[in-house]
Amino acid sequence: MVQTATEQTTMEKLVSLCKRRGFVFQSSExxxxxxxxxxxxxxxxxxxRAVEQLWWSEIVEDRDNVVGLDSSVICHPEVWRASGHIEKxxxxxxxxxxxxxxxxxxxxxxxxxxxxxxxxxxxxxxxFNLMMKTYVGPIFDEEHAAYLRAETCQPIFVDFxxxxxxxxxxxxxxxxxxxxxxxxxxxxxxxxxxxREFVQMEMEFFCRDNDAMEWFEYWRxxxxxxxxxxxxxxxxxxxxxxxxxxxxxxxxxxxxEFQFPFGWGEMEGVHHRGTYDLSRHEEYSGKDMKYFDQExxxxxxxxxxxxxxxxxxxxxxILANGYYExxxxxxxxxxxQDVRVVLRLAPAIAPVQVAVLPLSKKLxxxxxxxxxxxxxxxxxxxDDGGSIGKRYRRQDEIGTPLCVTVDxxxxxxxxxxxxxxxxxxxxxxxxxxxxxxxxDRIFS
Amino acid sequence: MVQTATEQTTMEKLVSLCKRRGFVFQSSExxxxxxxxxxxxxxxxxxxRAVEQLWWSEIVEDRDNVVGLDSSVICHPEVWRASGHIEKxxxxxxxxxxxxxxxxxxxxxxxxxxxxxxxxxxxxxxxFNLMMKTYVGPIFDEEHAAYLRAETCQPIFVDFxxxxxxxxxxxxxxxxxxxxxxxxxxxxxxxxxxxREFVQMEMEFFCRDNDAMEWFEYWRxxxxxxxxxxxxxxxxxxxxxxxxxxxxxxxxxxxxEFQFPFGWGEMEGVHHRGTYDLSRHEEYSGKDMKYFDQExxxxxxxxxxxxxxxxxxxxxxILANGYYExxxxxxxxxxxQDVRVVLRLAPAIAPVQVAVLPLSKKLxxxxxxxxxxxxxxxxxxxDDGGSIGKRYRRQDEIGTPLCVTVDxxxxxxxxxxxxxxxxxxxxxxxxxxxxxxxxDRIFS
Numbered sequence: 001m002v003q004t005a006t007e008q009t010t011m012e013k014l015v016s017l018c019k020r021r022g023f024v025f026q027s028s029e030x031x032x033x034x035x036x037x038x039x040x041x042x043x044x045x046x047x048x049r050a051v052e053q054l055w056w057s058e059i060v061e062d063r064d065n066v067v068g069l070d071s072s073v074i075c076h077p078e079v080w081r082a083s084g085h086i087e088k089x090x091x092x093x094x095x096x097x098x099x100x101x102x103x104x105x106x107x108x109x110x111x112x113x114x115x116x117x118x119x120x121x122x123x124x125x126x127x128f129n130l131m132m133k134t135y136v137g138p139i140f141d142e143e144h145a146a147y148l149r150a151e152t153c154q155p156i157f158v159d160f161x162x163x164x165x166x167x168x169x170x171x172x173x174x175x176x177x178x179x180x181x182x183x184x185x186x187x188x189x190x191x192x193x194x195x196r197e198f199v200q201m202e203m204e205f206f207c208r209d210n211d212a213m214e215w216f217e218y219w220r221x222x223x224x225x226x227x228x229x230x231x232x233x234x235x236x237x238x239x240x241x242x243x244x245x246x247x248x249x250x251x252x253x254x255x256x257e258f259q260f261p262f263g264w265g266e267m268e269g270v271h272h273r274g275t276y277d278l279s280r281h282e283e284y285s286g287k288d289m290k291y292f293d294q295e296x297x298x299x300x301x302x303x304x305x306x307x308x309x310x311x312x313x314x315x316x317x318i319l320a321n322g323y324y325e326x327x328x329x330x331x332x333x334x335x336x337q338d339v340r341v342v343l344r345l346a347p348a349i350a351p352v353q354v355a356v357l358p359l360s361k362k363l364x365x366x367x368x369x370x371x372x373x374x375x376x377x378x379x380x381x382x383d384d385g386g387s388i389g390k391r392y393r394r395q396d397e398i399g400t401p402l403c404v405t406v407d408x409x410x411x412x413x414x415x416x417x418x419x420x421x422x423x424x425x426x427x428x429x430x431x432x433x434x435x436x437x438x439x440d441r442i443f444s
Numbered sequence: 445m446v447q448t449a450t451e452q453t454t455m456e457k458l459v460s461l462c463k464r465r466g467f468v469f470q471s472s473e474x475x476x477x478x479x480x481x482x483x484x485x486x487x488x489x490x491x492x493r494a495v496e497q498l499w500w501s502e503i504v505e506d507r508d509n510v511v512g513l514d515s516s517v518i519c520h521p522e523v524w525r526a527s528g529h530i531e532k533x534x535x536x537x538x539x540x541x542x543x544x545x546x547x548x549x550x551x552x553x554x555x556x557x558x559x560x561x562x563x564x565x566x567x568x569x570x571x572f573n574l575m576m577k578t579y580v581g582p583i584f585d586e587e588h589a590a591y592l593r594a595e596t597c598q599p600i601f602v603d604f605x606x607x608x609x610x611x612x613x614x615x616x617x618x619x620x621x622x623x624x625x626x627x628x629x630x631x632x633x634x635x636x637x638x639x640r641e642f643v644q645m646e647m648e649f650f651c652r653d654n655d656a657m658e659w660f661e662y663w664r665x666x667x668x669x670x671x672x673x674x675x676x677x678x679x680x681x682x683x684x685x686x687x688x689x690x691x692x693x694x695x696x697x698x699x700x701e702f703q704f705p706f707g708w709g710e711m712e713g714v715h716h717r718g719t720y721d722l723s724r725h726e727e728y729s730g731k732d733m734k735y736f737d738q739e740x741x742x743x744x745x746x747x748x749x750x751x752x753x754x755x756x757x758x759x760x761x762i763l764a765n766g767y768y769e770x771x772x773x774x775x776x777x778x779x780x781q782d783v784r785v786v787l788r789l790a791p792a793i794a795p796v797q798v799a800v801l802p803l804s805k806k807l808x809x810x811x812x813x814x815x816x817x818x819x820x821x822x823x824x825x826x827d828d829g830g831s832i833g834k835r836y837r838r839q840d841e842i843g844t845p846l847c848v849t850v851d852x853x854x855x856x857x858x859x860x861x862x863x864x865x866x867x868x869x870x871x872x873x874x875x876x877x878x879x880x881x882x883x884d885r886i887f888s
């Protein structure tokens with residue numbers, strides 16, 4: 001079954017491509033895997049690094065009023081008491097006393113019957129905290145328990161004053177960080193969408209309460225444009241979901257959602273968090289977390305606007321958005337056309353931006369120096385194995401926007417054929433003009 | 445007391461500078477800290493990202509035969525059984541039954557007396573595993589225990605075949621990854637040198653056994669040159685330590701050590717690991733981990749040469765190597781000279797490469813556009829607060845190699861003063877030539 005360019009892929013096809021081409025594997029596959037954990041292979045790492053760097057440039061490097069932080073995954077457990085995670089970050093679970101299975105209450109169709117064995121001998125619902133627990137130091141008791149961070153934003157609040165002093169920032173300003181977070185999800189699902197270990201990219205913007213709603217609108221707009229303008233995701237696959245119920249301290253909260261193959265799913269949240277977090281950490285630490293405004297001669301807790309997204313979800317959206325199957329010419333016997341799988345990735349984030357493909361191994365002397373020249377400026381790959389058709393298909397599957405083919409004519413006309421992934425058109429380009437031709441197509 | 449340029453700094457001075465200027469803070473400081481965990485502030489993050497990217501370019505991006513991986517921190521516990529960590533990665537600990545304190549046997553001067561209360565009522569030594577343990581899923585028992593990875597290399601062995609197939613690499617080739625590792629050190633110490641959470645950068649190079657010693661020498665040489673040529677650490681602060689005792693499967697092992705203020709310390713290990721890891725994972729998983737050489741028509745376990753370094757240690761070495769105190773002119777009353785703290789960081793990795801400093805706020809209109817132009821190419825900072833002398837000192841402390849001062853003469857001669865951090869010389873450079881002048885100094 002061939003999908004048209006407007007149809008979505010299925011998760012099965014995406015997972016299969018990701019494994020086949022080395023984007024994402026199941027963690028510990030040789031040991032049967034471990035549910036909710038994923039490894040990124042060579043192309044996956046490159047994609048992820050490119051997307052992360054795009055976010056970091058956009059949020060931190062290109063702005064004067066946002067600075068970076070990189071805090072430890074394990075921090076003082078009091079951080080999670082202050083944040084409310086120890087008290088409130090849980091699912092309700094029920095045990096079956098017959099088959100001994102454990103179930104999430106909100107996922108049981110009939111909350112009085114075990115979904116596995118049908119028994120009605122169930123325990124009362126119990127709170128199951130979603131933070132992963134460990135012990136620090138040589139004694140394993142509650143006093144020495146610590147948690148893997150459930151979100152990257154709390155250490156930003158905890159370090160607010162240290163960062164402010166060292167960076168000499170004045171309101172309004174932001175602190176951003178990228179890093180791992182861990183949640184002991186009872187039912188991880190949808191590939192890398194809901195996993196137990198993931199990378200968050202969060203930015204907390206501190207401002208005066210009077211200006212907070214204006215900044216909220218500003219960041220909502222900025223983050224929307226990030227997806228449409230930088231990641232090139234069409235706006236009809238994106239939507240804004242406004243939260244109907246807000247936390248008592250919040251004035252506004254929206255999610256940016258993407259239309260995944262399994263339905264709409266959150267990719268990013270933009271949240272007005274009020275002064276809640278700084279006030280809580282002041283209460284629990286006994287340290288003054290206020291900001292002193294010299295000009296106004298005022299001390300107050302800044303209001304916070306947060307932008308929070310998941311790098312794994314973002315990459316999944318990019319892959320799902322890029323996946324297409326169409327028809328291409330084939331030389332297979334008895335066929336004129338065959339299904340082609342292609343990843344239409346934006347050139348800025350494609351793991352390979354240019355592939356150099358000599359038509360024959362006799363052209364190595366000409367093709368290799370060209371490859372070495374191009375890789376200084378672009379993410380490039382060299383492939384001289386198999387038929388040119390097969391090599392094009394392979395580059396299509398990993399999302400390479402442009403293939404440069406060196407043929408015997410190159411020796412005469414000093415030109416190469418540049419083949420476009422999406423249009424499958426081929427253009428003859430002189431070697432003199434190649435660098436700027438490629439740069440125009442990749443960086444614009 | 446003024447140190448000369450050849451004397452080393454002390455750890456106390458380094459820790460103080462790191463906190464003051466936002467390189468590194470204690471994690472959870474407002475809660476009294478948590479021993480063995482550290483947060484990187486704005487300049488620390490920038491330094492760390494630059495050093496990490498330098499390693500990644502050098503090891504992965506600039507080579508055709510090394511590919512990347514990014515595996516999960518938590519993987520299947522069987523990985524650590526196969527690697528030997530569950531059985532052998534421990535310290536021996538002794539409990540005092542009187543004062544209830546726990547001690548590391550190898551750190552007790554008298555192993556029969558409690559170092560805290562002097563009691564001789566001690567338990568027999570017990571094994572204390574250094575891996576951090578957690579539980580995955582809703583049931584907290586031994587069957588659901590998992591470990592935070594103690595090193596980043598094991599998942600490389602576990603994923604060897606998946607990566608090889610997806611990347612279509614043939615021997616010899618390498619797989620590299622950067623990521624967090626966790627060790628429940630009983631006595632974390634020396635600032636970020638021995639902490640409980642740290643970033644490793646490891647590369648496993650798979651080759652034929654016949655060629656392994658040649659590759660070992662190659663990588664030892666490559667890694668040495670990384671420190672001297674790229675990080676610009678003088679070779680008299682580095683040394684090679686050859687392991688006298690080798691693991692039974694290893695043919696060679698060396699450490700590259702740096703002369704830290706507290707003494708010589710390991711920064712990197714280059715190890716011949718034989719075929720041990722792949723064989724062990726084959727034994728424990730039941731999956732064939734051999735490589736098939738088509739040309740030779742042979743199946744065998746590749747021999748592994750490993751390069752393994754710690755990003756945090758590397759950054760600590762860079763900071764310690766760069767820290768100097770010297771004398772500089774001052775306008776303080778009654779003084780002609782004063783102590784100047786300066787971080788002599790290599791321009792390629794300095795968090796700020798160029799600072800733009802208008803002599804007066806009246807020059808904003810001229811200085812700001814220049815800053816915006818320069819920041820497109822260099823990591824740049826704009827500072828218009830306080831006396832120019834104070835601003836120079838601040839840039840010296842964060843390691844900025846070049847300051848560009850815009851003064852009233854600039855309006856007439858279209859030139860600026862470029863001040864050199866190390867020589868404290870000032871040179872007048874025309875605005876036309878500034879970009880290439882700076883690039884020469886920063887990228888060469």
